[in-house]
Amino acid sequence: MHSDDVVWSMLGNRQFCSYKMTTKTQNFCRNEYNLTGLCNRSSCPLANSQYATVREEKGRCYLYMKTIERAAFPRRLWERVLLSKNYEKALEEIDENLIYWPRFIRHKCKQRFTKITQYLIRIRKLTLKRQRKLVPLRRKIERRENRREEKALIAAQLDNAIEKELLERLKQDTYGDIYNFPIHAFDKALQQQEAESESESDAEREEEDEDDEDVDKREFVEAEDSELSDFEDMDKLETSSEEEQEEEEEVEKKASHSKWKGKTPLKGPARRKRPYIEIEYEEETEPSTKTKTA
Amino acid sequence: DLTAGTASLGGEEEHGPVPGDGAGPPAPERVLFPPTFSVSEIKNKQRRHFMFLRWKQQQRKEKLALKKKRRKEREALGDKAPPKAVPKTIENQRVYDETTVDPNDEEVAFDEATDEFAPYFNRQTVPKILITTSDRPRGRTVRFCEQLATVIPNSHVYYRRGLALKRIIPQCIARDFTDLIVINEDRKIPNGLVLSHLPDGPTAHFRMSSVRLRKEIKRKGKEPTEHVPEVILNNFTTRLGHSIGRMFAALFPHNPQFIGRQVATFHNQRDYIFFRFHRYIFKSEKKVGIQELGPRFTLKLRSLQKGTFDSKFGEYEWIHKRREMDRSRRKFHL
Numbered sequence A: 001m002h003s004d005d006v007v008w009s010m011l012g013n014r015q016f017c018s019y020k021m022t023t024k025t026q027n028f029c030r031n032e033y034n035l036t037g038l039c040n041r042s043s044c045p046l047a048n049s050q051y052a053t054v055r056e057e058k059g060r061c062y063l064y065m066k067t068i069e070r071a072a073f074p075r076r077l078w079e080r081v082l083l084s085k086n087y088e089k090a091l092e093e094i095d096e097n098l099i100y101w102p103r104f105i106r107h108k109c110k111q112r113f114t115k116i117t118q119y120l121i122r123i124r125k126l127t128l129k130r131q132r133k134l135v136p137l138r139r140k141i142e143r144r145e146n147r148r149e150e151k152a153l154i155a156a157q158l159d160n161a162i163e164k165e166l167l168e169r170l171k172q173d174t175y176g177d178i179y180n181f182p183i184h185a186f187d188k189a190l191q192q193q194e195a196e197s198e199s200e201s202d203a204e205r206e207e208e209d210e211d212d213e214d215v216d217k218r219e220f221v222e223a224e225d226s227e228l229s230d231f232e233d234m235d236k237l238e239t240s241s242e243e244e245q246e247e248e249e250e251v252e253k254k255a256s257h258s259k260w261k262g263k264t265p266l267k268g269p270a271r272r273k274r275p276y277i278e279i280e281y282e283e284e285t286e287p288s289t290k291t292k293t294a
Numbered sequence B: 001d002l003t004a005g006t007a008s009l010g011g012e013e014e015h016g017p018v019p020g021d022g023a024g025p026p027a028p029e030r031v032l033f034p035p036t037f038s039v040s041e042i043k044n045k046q047r048r049h050f051m052f053l054r055w056k057q058q059q060r061k062e063k064l065a066l067k068k069k070r071r072k073e074r075e076a077l078g079d080k081a082p083p084k085a086v087p088k089t090i091e092n093q094r095v096y097d098e099t100t101v102d103p104n105d106e107e108v109a110f111d112e113a114t115d116e117f118a119p120y121f122n123r124q125t126v127p128k129i130l131i132t133t134s135d136r137p138r139g140r141t142v143r144f145c146e147q148l149a150t151v152i153p154n155s156h157v158y159y160r161r162g163l164a165l166k167r168i169i170p171q172c173i174a175r176d177f178t179d180l181i182v183i184n185e186d187r188k189i190p191n192g193l194v195l196s197h198l199p200d201g202p203t204a205h206f207r208m209s210s211v212r213l214r215k216e217i218k219r220k221g222k223e224p225t226e227h228v229p230e231v232i233l234n235n236f237t238t239r240l241g242h243s244i245g246r247m248f249a250a251l252f253p254h255n256p257q258f259i260g261r262q263v264a265t266f267h268n269q270r271d272y273i274f275f276r277f278h279r280y281i282f283k284s285e286k287k288v289g290i291q292e293l294g295p296r297f298t299l300k301l302r303s304l305q306k307g308t309f310d311s312k313f314g315e316y317e318w319i320h321k322r323r324e325m326d327r328s329r330r331k332f333h334l
Helices: A002-014 A087-097 A103-128 A139-156 A158-171 A182-195 A199-222 A228-237 A242-259 A269-293 B002-011 B045-080 B106-114 B139-151 B165-174 B239-249
Strands: A020-022 A027-029 A051-057 A060-066 A078-082 B129-133 B155-157 B179-186 B189-197 B203-212 B230-234 B262-269 B272-282 B288-292 B296-306 B315-319
Touching: A051 A103, A060 A087, A060 A103, A087 A103, A139 A158, A139 B203, A139 B262, A139 B272, A139 B296, A158 B230, A158 B262, A158 B272, A158 B288, B106 B239, B129 B139, B129 B165, B139 B155, B139 B179, B139 B189, B165 B179, B230 B239, B239 B262, B239 B296
Parallel strands: B129 B155, B129 B179, B230 B262
Antiparallel strands: A020 A027, A051 A060, A060 A078, B179 B189, B189 B203, B203 B296, B262 B272, B272 B288, B272 B296, B296 B315
16 A cells, blocks of 8 residues: 555656646546546556546446455456446446445546446437538549639630520510610511501601701701611601500609619610600690691 | 851850840840750759740740731631631530430420429429528528528528438428428538429439628629519530429529519539529610629539438439549530
């Protein structure tokens, strides 16, 4: 027994113990038979000739005991007792085996046994749940895939592709009557003209009426843009569907105002449309005045 | 003097008057090198560098001269000139896939009329989507899920809370969900997507990369509104690509609200599917402006499984096998 003190004063305090792990706040003991895991005078399995631990193997718990009588026989030093699976019974077995042993060791053995059973229960519960499968990444392959993705992105030219697709859809009239662009209106009006044969005479009449204004307006507009011809034709072809188109354009104007709330204001052809809308209004009033005079 | 100069030119290049300064005398028009001379043999680094630059200049000049000559020939021929050669691209050189879908193929049309998406395409079902994640999602994934939910109409985000997918699926079917999206997360970023069509539909597992949330997108617009967006599916050519394209189309309701002017794009390029969400505006009949709104990500298909999610006993239609399928750089599967 007195050699314990010597051992402790050598290993524990002063000299090097290979199981000892020091950290800033505490010292730990890496010895597998250690009861608490700390490096203490009472927990050191080397410095206590009467010692006991609880360890588990493959889900079963064993009580290991070491007595001073066997200190000379290292092979038979640790005596192993299998503890029962039942928690209370196992605690009683510990008590039985460690009867007349120091209180500290008994207490710590039971504590350790409790902890072990708790983590065994947890393991069993977790294996029933879904396991996360960890798949190792291969660096070369990851790099290759990233690079290929970048190149594919460049080759895709996404913005162009999307714009092209949207314009295609516009051409194929999937949007119906929402958008009323000049060329579309022109095409539509053309179709209408071909359908209706009466419109021709009206068109000639209105042409003459328009000429007076168009001369003045023409000068004004030519300074602005070259889409003149389209608009002129559009005016010529404005017949019975005038009102409808005007209404549509009014609606569109209102809708467009509500649509383009905070965004860039309408540019280009939309702006240039407006004077022509005014022309159409005046066109409408003209026949009435004409009838009066006539 | 002249003869001496030319003799030295004939032998080596102008080594003498180039003691190692960067500028040196101007390079002569035609420089003669002995056949075994190479720039890399010069031991002096500065001189070697200089010689290399000189050589590069020459190469460039020759290339330019060649181009000019070709152009002149072309112009000289005029109409009879041969058509311009089309540069080879990976898309041009793609290995022809025998499962490429022909638009008029009857068999494909028949298959599509009877597969799991037929009820959707016949307007019998309205898509209702459940978006969830893997266990314990981190902030980025959660935010991504929320943004995805704003992009896809009629979708709901639910926390996973450790539930097993196999148990979730019958409950979803009972509550009339048509699709299930699970976003897998690793190390705080989303990196995988499982898309499962619910009443016994196929399950596709993708690897997700370059996820950008709304705040990380530059020049983005305002929030996506509640309008139903249009869908653009680009470049899904093969049978497999076709079925994946249909899967994506089945996420969105059939009647896009054009007033909303929003479009969701799934663009397939070399087996990478790029997802973008834009708002468009037609500036004229020939010009359209687009502004990116929502989240963006790229997907790469890993496996397609018949039936709902069952990784152990499911029947896989297609798995990406790296050893076999990644051998050729010109072969793509979607």
